[in-house]
Amino acid sequence: DGGITQSPKYLFRKEGQNVTLSCEQNLNHDAMYWYRQDPGQGLRLIYYSQIVNDFQKGDIAEGYSVSREKKESFPLTVTSAQKNPTAFYLCASNPTGRDQPQHFGDGTRLSIL
Amino acid sequence: GQQLNQSPQSMFIQEGEDVSMNCTSSSIFNTWLWYKQDPGEGPVLLIALYKAGELTSNGRLTAQFGITRKDSFLNISASIPSDVGIYFCAGLRGSGNTGKLIFGQGTTLQVKP
Numbered sequence: 001d002g003g004i005t006q007s008p009k010y011l012f013r014k015e016g017q018n019v020t021l022s023c024e025q026n027l028n029h030d031a032m033y034w035y036r037q038d039p040g041q042g043l044r045l046i047y048y049s050q051i052v053n054d055f056q057k058g059d060i061a062e063g064y065s066v067s068r069e070k071k072e073s074f075p076l077t078v079t080s081a082q083k084n085p086t087a088f089y090l091c092a093s094n095p096t097g098r099d100q101p102q103h104f105g106d107g108t109r110l111s112i113l
Numbered sequence: 114g115q116q117l118n119q120s121p122q123s124m125f126i127q128e129g130e131d132v133s134m135n136c137t138s139s140s141i142f143n144t145w146l147w148y149k150q151d152p153g154e155g156p157v158l159l160i161a162l163y164k165a166g167e168l169t170s171n172g173r174l175t176a177q178f179g180i181t182r183k184d185s186f187l188n189i190s191a192s193i194p195s196d197v198g199i200y201f202c203a204g205l206r207g208s209g210n211t212g213k214l215i216f217g218q219g220t221t222l223q224v225k226p
Binding site: 058 | 117119122143144146148153154155156157158161163201205213214216217218219
């Protein structure tokens with residue numbers, strides 16, 4: 001089945017550690033996105049990539065890093081510089097073309113031990 | 114940064130009632146999207162609107178793209194328990210296909226059987 005797969009579903013991090021969240025899509029979409037969701041708030045854009053080997057900062061990129069070495073993969077690293085990393089992280093993708101809606105994975109919940 | 118004002122923040126209704134929620138902005142959008150999110154999962158696209166004044170239905174759901182391009186509403190008729198969840202509006206701006214969405218804060222819907 002085509003879709004967006006995020007793993008793991010739950011992730012725990014010790015203070016001072018970097019962790020990497022996986023996002024893979026087999027929809028042949030060019031663009032991929034990472035969002036952060038906190039309770040009672042809408043989704044906020046962390047990073048996005050519209051083509052392989054290129055990515056742009058979103059609204060809250062500090063403390064995060066990404067790579068886009070393959071079209072189907074867009075991993076997000078939460079670094080130790082991110083002081084409040086506990087949140088629900090969502091990956092999305094869409095095809096290029098005017099105003100194509102984004103489709104989301106099922107998210108990864110990151111918690112600090 | 115840009116914001117969408119989504120209201121109401123939460124609703125608690127009786128099964129069978131109709132529901133209405135809306136999003137407003139001070140900025141113009143080219144596209145309006147409505148998503149539903151179940152607990153612990155990613156948002157799922159319900160309706161996409163591409164033209165000012167457009168009225169689109171998807172089963173018991175109806176959404177409209179405001180004529181000023183600064184607002185949108187979503188109606189759910191004859192609510193059922195599985196309508197429970199968080200509903201998000203999202204607006205898309207930008208020339209070409211920048212693909213960046215701005216999200217509302219969400220409307221949490223609870224339905225009493």
